[in-house]
Amino acid sequence: MQRVYSPADLAEANLLSGMLAAHHIRSHISGGYLQGAIGDLPVHDLLGLWVDDDDLPRSQQLIHDYLSASPLHDDDDWQGAGEPQV
Structure with a gap:
C-alpha cells in the first residue's frame, strides 16, 4: 500500500475514502484513532489515506x-428545476 493523500481531518479522510470506494478502490485511513491524543502528539501529518499500489x-x-x-454558488440549484421554492 502507498499513501495517496494526507487529509486535514477525519471527516475529509472518510469523505475521500467513500469517494474512492464509489469508484471500486479500497482504501485505508491511518491515524484515525489518534485524533483523541492530539494534545500529546504533533498534529502535522497524523492522518493518511492509503491505497493498493495498483490503484495509486x-x-x-x-x-x-x-x-x-x-x-x-447558487443556493437554489439543489431544489431542482420543476419543484416549487419555499
Missing part, C-alpha cells in the same frame, strides 16, 4: 479532480 494513479487523479472542483 487512479486514486491520485480522482482526489485531484475532487479537490480542484468548483463549488456551486
Whole structure:
C-alpha cells in the first residue's frame, strides 16, 4: 500500500475514502484513532489515506479532480428545476 493523500481531518479522510470506494478502490485511513491524543502528539501529518499500489494513479487523479472542483454558488440549484421554492 502507498499513501495517496494526507487529509486535514477525519471527516475529509472518510469523505475521500467513500469517494474512492464509489469508484471500486479500497482504501485505508491511518491515524484515525489518534485524533483523541492530539494534545500529546504533533498534529502535522497524523492522518493518511492509503491505497493498493495498483490503484495509486487512479486514486491520485480522482482526489485531484475532487479537490480542484468548483463549488456551486447558487443556493437554489439543489431544489431542482420543476419543484416549487419555499
